[in-house]
Amino acid sequence: xxxxxxxxxxxxxxxxxxxxxxxxxxxxxxxxxxxxxxxxxxxxxxxxxxxxxxxxxxxxxxxxxxxxxxxxxxxxxxxxxxxxxxxxxxxxxxxxxxxxxxxxxxxxxxxxxxxxxxxxxxxxxxxxxxxxxxxxxxxxxxxxxxxxxxxxxxxxxxxxxxxxxxxxxxxxxxxxxxxxxxxxxxxxxxxxxxxxxxxxxxxxxxxxxxxxxxxxxxxxxxxxxxxxxxxxxxxxxxxxxxxxxxxxxxxxxxxxxxxxxxxxxxxxxxxxxxxxxxxxxxxxxxxxxxxxxxxxxxxxxxxxxxxxxxxxxxxxxxxxxxxxxxxxxxxxxxxxxxxxxxxxxxxxxxxxxxxxxxxxxxxxxxxxxxxxxxxxxxxxxxxxxxxxxxxxxxxxxxxxxxxxxxxxxxxxxxx
Ligand code: AMP
Ligand code: MG
Numbered sequence: 363x364x365x366x367x368x369x370x371x372x373x374x375x376x377x378x379x380x381x382x383x384x385x386x387x388x389x390x391x392x393x394x395x396x397x398x399x400x401x402x403x404x405x406x407x408x409x410x411x412x413x414x415x416x417x418x419x420x421x422x423x424x425x426x427x428x429x430x431x432x433x434x435x436x437x438x439x440x441x442x443x444x445x446x447x448x449x450x451x452x453x454x455x456x457x458x459x460x461x462x463x464x465x466x467x468x469x470x471x472x473x474x475x476x477x478x479x480x481x482x483x484x485x486x487x488x489x490x491x492x493x494x495x496x497x498x499x500x501x502x503x504x505x506x507x508x509x510x511x512x513x514x515x516x517x518x519x520x521x522x523x524x525x526x527x528x529x530x531x532x533x534x535x536x537x538x539x540x541x542x543x544x545x546x547x548x549x550x551x552x553x554x555x556x557x558x559x560x561x562x563x564x565x566x567x568x569x570x571x572x573x574x575x576x577x578x579x580x581x582x583x584x585x586x587x588x589x590x591x592x593x594x595x596x597x598x599x600x601x602x603x604x605x606x607x608x609x610x611x612x613x614x615x616x617x618x619x620x621x622x623x624x625x626x627x628x629x630x631x632x633x634x635x636x637x638x639x640x641x642x643x644x645x646x647x648x649x650x651x652x653x654x655x656x657x658x659x660x661x662x663x664x665x666x667x668x669x670x671x672x673x674x675x676x677x678x679x680x681x682x683x684x685x686x687x688x689x690x691x692x693x694x695x696x697x698x699x700x701x702x703x704x705x706x707x708x709x710x711x712x713x714x715x716x717x718x719x720x721x722x723x724x725x726x727x728x729x730x731x732x733x734x735x736x737x738x739x740x741x742x743x744x745x746x747x748x749x750x751x752x753x754x755x756x757x758x759x760x761x762x763x764x765x766x767x768x769x770x771x772x773x774x775x776x777x
Pocket of ligand 1: 556
C-alpha cells in the first residue's frame, strides 16, 4: 500500500547526486534528539561538554614560588655573596610562613605561598647554606613569583559549551573546581554491515568470503566523535533480514549506519529497501571515493547508508557523518570533536582529480622545509584500506581539477 505513496514522495523529495555541501545540509534537517547528563569529571574523557564552565577559583589561588629556593627581598641581594638569616620554611600545603624582614629569608618550595615582605626568589642552585644563614650567589628574580589569578580569575569562562574533553580540558576543568560536569549523552549509533560474503575476522574463510572490516573502523570513528557504537550482526543479502535489523536498530538507537548495499548492484538492498519503505533524503554524493552513499530516515531514525568499499566508508564518515554528529551534539565549531584539520599542502607529485566530483585521494602529509608536503605511497583503490594507514591525509581537489607537482591545495590532515 505504502509503495505508491512512497514513490510519489520520493519523486518530489529525494535528491540525487548532490554536492557534499548540500548533502551535509540535508542531513542536518534530520538530527537526533540531543540529551545531556551530569557525570563525574573522571568519566568525561572524550565527551562533549554541554555547558560553559567558569572557574570557581583564582589560579594561582595565592602568590607562590615557581622554584625551590629562597624567598627574599630583592634589595637585600644586590651584592653577590650577601648573607641572609633563615626565618623558616614555606612548603606547599604547609602552615602560613612568617614574614620576611630586611636581612632575612625563608626557605621555599615550588608551589608554596610567598611570605609577607618577600618580593623575589633565589634558586637553591644559586645559594650556599651555612648553619642558620644562606649566602646568595645568583640573581633574585621577581619573575619566579607566580602571581595570584595570573592564569584564571574566579568567574572566568575558560571552557566553552560544545568542547571535546581531551586530557588538557579535563585538567583545566579540575583546576577550576568542577567535580561533576554536564555533558552530551553519547548518541547510540547502530553499526550494521551487509553482505553475504562477510565473516568476522578470526573465523575460517570459505571460498568467496572475506573478513568483515568496516564495522571496526566505523565504530571507532563514532567513539572518537563522542558517540556510542552499537554493533549488530552482519546482515545477509535478504530484504527481510535487513528490514528486521533496521527495525531493531531504529528502536534501540539514535541513528543507524549501514555499510554496503547502496550502489547499482542487484543485491544492493539497503538502497532498495530505503527507496521502497524508508524516507530517502538523497542518494549519491559528488565525491570520490565514496560516491554512492544515501541518507534518510527509517521509521523516524536517521540512517546513513555508507558504501561497502572500506576506504569509502571511512571517507564518507569523515566528510559527511562527522559534521552531522557535530551539528546534532551542538559541538563547538573549533573546539568540538573532529577527525581532521583542514590545511594547505604542496603536492610532491601529480594527483589525478575527478570530473564533477570532489576528489579525496589519500596522501601522506609531512613537514617540508617551508610548508607541508603531500605524497602518495600506496595504490589508491577504494577497496585498499591499507591506504588509510599508509597515509594521514585526504586531498580536497575541487571537481574537475588536477593536482600537479608544486601545486598548493587544500587537504584534510587526519587525526
Ligand atoms: P557493496 O556496496 O555491498 O557492493 O560492497 C562493495 C565492496 O565492499 C565489496 O567488495 C564488498 O565485499 C566490500 N564490503 C562491503 N561491506 C564490507 C565490510 N563490512 N567489510 C569489508 N568489506 C566490505
Ligand atoms: Mg554488498
